Amino acid sequence: MNILAIDTSNYVMGVAVVKDGVVAGEYVTHLKKNHSIRLMPAIDALMEETNTSPEELDRIAVAHGPGSYTGVRIGLTTAKTMAWALDIPVVGISSLEAVARQGAFFDGYICPFFDARRGLVYTGLYGQDMDVMKKEKNVLMEEWLHELKQLDERILFVSQDLAVHEDLIRDVLGERAVIPAYPYHYSRPSLIAFSGEVKEPGPVHELVPNYLRIPEAEAKWLEQQKGQ
Amino acid sequence: MSKDQYILAIETSCDETAVAIVKNERELVTNVVASQIESHKRFGGVVPEIASRHHIEQMTITLEEALEESGLGLDEIDAIAVTEGPGLVGALLVGVNAAKSLAFAKQKPLVGVHHIAGHIYANRLEKEFEFPLLALVVSGGHTELVLMREHGSFEIIGETRDDAAGEAYDKVARTLKLPYPGGPHIDRLAGEGEESIDFPRSWLEKDSYDFSFSGLKSSVINTLHNAKQKGQELKDEDVAASFQASVVDVLSTKAVRAAEEYGVKQMIVAGGVAANSGLRQALEEKFAAVDTELLIPPIHLCTDNAAMIAAAGAVAFNQGHRAGWDLNANPGLDLEMYGERKK
Ligand SMILES: [Zn+2]
Numbered sequence: 001m002n003i004l005a006i007d008t009s010n011y012v013m014g015v016a017v018v019k020d021g022v023v024a025g026e027y028v029t030h031l032k033k034n035h036s037i038r039l040m041p042a043i044d045a046l047m048e049e050t051n052t053s054p055e056e057l058d059r060i061a062v063a064h065g066p067g068s069y070t071g072v073r074i075g076l077t078t079a080k081t082m083a084w085a086l087d088i089p090v091v092g093i094s095s096l097e098a099v100a101r102q103g104a105f106f107d108g109y110i111c112p113f114f115d116a117r118r119g120l121v122y123t124g125l126y127g128q129d130m131d132v133m134k135k136e137k138n139v140l141m142e143e144w145l146h147e148l149k150q151l152d153e154r155i156l157f158v159s160q161d162l163a164v165h166e167d168l169i170r171d172v173l174g175e176r177a178v179i180p181a182y183p184y185h186y187s188r189p190s191l192i193a194f195s196g197e198v199k200e201p202g203p204v205h206e207l208v209p210n211y212l213r214i215p216e217a218e219a220k221w222l223e224q225q226k227g228q
Numbered sequence: 229m230s231k232d233q234y235i236l237a238i239e240t241s242c243d244e245t246a247v248a249i250v251k252n253e254r255e256l257v258t259n260v261v262a263s264q265i266e267s268h269k270r271f272g273g274v275v276p277e278i279a280s281r282h283h284i285e286q287m288t289i290t291l292e293e294a295l296e297e298s299g300l301g302l303d304e305i306d307a308i309a310v311t312e313g314p315g316l317v318g319a320l321l322v323g324v325n326a327a328k329s330l331a332f333a334k335q336k337p338l339v340g341v342h343h344i345a346g347h348i349y350a351n352r353l354e355k356e357f358e359f360p361l362l363a364l365v366v367s368g369g370h371t372e373l374v375l376m377r378e379h380g381s382f383e384i385i386g387e388t389r390d391d392a393a394g395e396a397y398d399k400v401a402r403t404l405k406l407p408y409p410g411g412p413h414i415d416r417l418a419g420e421g422e423e424s425i426d427f428p429r430s431w432l433e434k435d436s437y438d439f440s441f442s443g444l445k446s447s448v449i450n451t452l453h454n455a456k457q458k459g460q461e462l463k464d465e466d467v468a469a470s471f472q473a474s475v476v477d478v479l480s481t482k483a484v485r486a487a488e489e490y491g492v493k494q495m496i497v498a499g500g501v502a503a504n505s506g507l508r509q510a511l512e513e514k515f516a517a518v519d520t521e522l523l524i525p526p527i528h529l530c531t532d533n534a535a536m537i538a539a540a541g542a543v544a545f546n547q548g549h550r551a552g553w554d555l556n557a558n559p560g561l562d563l564e565m566y567g568e569r570k571k
Contacts, residue, residue: 036321040328040553054333069277070318073284077322081329084288085302205289215277221270 001058004043004082005193008035008075009067009095010114012160014189015042017050018197023190024050030160030186035074043078057088061196063187064092065210066122066136067114072209080204089201094210096136097195098187099158100126108154108178109133113141115161122212125155130195138212141165145172154178160185235545236294236305236330237538238287240323241315241343242368243274244531245286247294249305250538253546256353258298259528259535262286265409272408273398280318287326294534302334309541312340312551313561314369320557328555339541340551342566343532344370345382347498349543350529350536358493358521364483366507367499368394368411371439371479373486374563379543382567385486386437393475394501396441400448400471404464415504418472421465425451427474437486444474472506480510487520494521502530 001021007014013035016026025046029038047054062079065072076092083090099112103126113123121141125134125148134147148155149172156178157169162185169177214222232251239246243264249257264282268274295302310327313320324340331338347370348363362385363374371393373386391399394411401410406417427447430440448471455462487495495515501507508524515522529535549569 034556036325037554037556039325040332040555044332044553054335069280070321073280073318073322074325077284077287077325078329080284080288081291081326082333084291085330085333205292208285209281211281215275215281217271217275217278 001197002052002056003059003061003193003197004047004057005061005189005196006039006043006075006079007063007095007098007187007189007192008039009063009065009072010160012186013038013042014187014192015039015046016189016193017046017052018190018193019050019052024052026188026190028186028188035071039074039078054082054086057086059088059196059201060090061093061192062090063095063098063192064207065095066138066212067095069209069211072211076207076209080207084204090204090207091196091199091201092207092210093192093195093199094124094136095187096122096124097126097130098192099185100130101191101195102158102184102188103156103180104130106156106178108156109151110156110158111148113157113159113161113165115164121165136210136212141168142172145169149173156180158185233306233542234300234304235307235309235538235542237309237341237534237541238323238327239311239343239346239532239534239537240283240319241311241313242319242532243268243279243282244533245283245290246532246534247290248534248538249294249298249300250353250535250542253539253542254352254356256535257300258294259533260290260294260297261533262290269408272402274316276316276318279316280322283319283322287322291326291330305334305336307337307339307541307545309339309341309537309545311343311346311537312555313558314343315559317557317559320559324555324557328553332553337545338551338555339545339549340555341537341541341544342561342563344372344374344563345540345566346536348374348376348496349540350498350525350533351496351523352539353529353535354525355523360490360492361494361496362483362486362490362492363496363498364479365498366393366479366501368392368398370499371441373437373483375490375492380547380567382563384564386439386482388439388441390440390442391445393439393441393479394499396445396475397501399445403449403452404467411501411504414468414472415506417465417468418506421463421467421469423469423473424466425462425470427451427470429474429478431478437482439478439482441475444471476506476510479507480514483511484514484518487515487518492520494523497522497524498530500531503527
């Protein structure tokens with residue numbers, strides 16, 4: 001099976017081509033640059049480099065969020081439209097799970113997170129074999145860490161935004177918090193391909209971003225409705 | 229050149245997810261528009277983030293519907309055209325990335341299109357262009373007089389200095405507490421009212437083809453406010469009729485003057501406000517007396533759609549324009565620069 005994997009849900013932009021279980025090529029950057037400009041040239045270059053034509057693809061795997069709303073939409077629009085045009089399945093993988101897979105060999109729980117500003121994070125908790133221990137959510141980091149403190153486990157933290165919350169993590173969890181070296185904090189698109197290979201694909205049209213948050217205008221509107 | 233040419237176009241610059249296919253530059257094959265208007269109504273206007281969310285949900289569905297309706301296969305499409313700007317950036321991004329993905333997957337040429345060039349070219353699906361021509365572009369975001377001496381060349385001879393005509397309509401409609409979008413409601417009320425209030429006409433400098441509608445908008449708001457304080461009852465129908473008369477008077481008078489000065493063969497009316505019946509009527513009356521042919525497209529081609537993007541994209545494609553895989557959404561894309569862009 002030939003899989004193209006795409007991740008533009010955060011500052012990391014990743015593209016991978018996996019052929020019959022072999023990682024033929026992978027392209028990863030972690031830059032504050034425009035995914036919309038750079039994604040398709042990256043796919044084009046990697047597919048050419050790995051000698052893969054679009055018709056040879058059997059499946060597309062994509063990080064479906066949470067993350068930057070715009071970033072998630074760029075990746076998902078690309079994955080969905082390519083899959084639709086080529087008439088092949090597309091599979092959405094949690095952007096958090098993609099990062100969590102970096103800690104697959106850790107003997108304990110794995111907590112991936114993305115900073116969501118104002119003290120908030122998108123996060124979730126994974127066990128061995130990527131079992132979901134706590135569902136993904138948008139939560140105050142401090143509140144989340146106290147929730148994790150109740151668990152009697154060591155927890156591996158993986159995040160491209162580690163610097164923003166590292167002190168708080170160490171303060172609340174002390175020795176129970178395990179923080180790996182820097183290369184482990186970025187999602188790898190080949191792991192998204194790997195996860196996408198086993199996951200059951202749904203209809204292309206029904207794949208939508210997992211924002212974990214409603215738009216601000218809608219939140220305000222709902223608040224107003226409550227008041228009336 | 230005996231083979232038919234098909235251009236598939238995507239348009240997502242605001243709150244419509246649209247896909248269309250045009251044959252041989254001028255023949256409309258299919259034109260699918262998924263409107264989000266119901267979803268934005270409760271907010272009284274388009275919410276960009278919500279528009280973007282709808283676009284990604286609708287994109288492949290709309291593509292499939294357009295293709296099925298056309299009876300064509302993707303392999304029969306010669307090129308993919310897409311609105312690259314202007315518009316809401318998050319909304320444009322969905323269309324641009326979908327177009328790139330489609331073009332890449334099927335290894336087809338890609339063409340970026342200016343939204344206003346699209347509005348103008350919508351007319352060519354009805355009637356062949358004769359140059360030089362002028363286009364009066366009136367929509368929620370634009371009020372412009374554009375001179376075209378040949379295909380793909382755009383010269384702006386007049387534009388709004390503040391609010392677009394459609395924007396003024398929306399603001400006045402909000403003041404009258406009409407539901408969103410307000411333009412069609414004002415048009416309807418105006419048809420039932422009398423032009424009893426003398427609202428100002430903003431002509432600007434003697435030779436200017438520029439427009440200004442913010443003074444008119446303030447005047448309407450002040451008039452309503454003063455009447456309320458004095459306990460007078462102004463009929464909404466009369467306010468709408470008087471407001472519309474001012475907008476339409478300025479637009480049509482300047483359009484006729486420009487048509488005569490530039491000696492154009494055609495005057496094209498483009499954009500959402502071209503659906504306005506008051507404007508249509510005034511233009512028809514004024515242009516009956518001059519040599520310029522007046523062209524107003526049917527309403528489904530006035531409002532945002534992808535057929536117009538396909539029509540403009542087909543010309544750009546045949547002129548040799550090609551976009552690269554690095555094509556990006558450009559919310560502030562300039563029409564004149566777009567026209568001058570080299571292959
Ligand atoms: Zn428009």
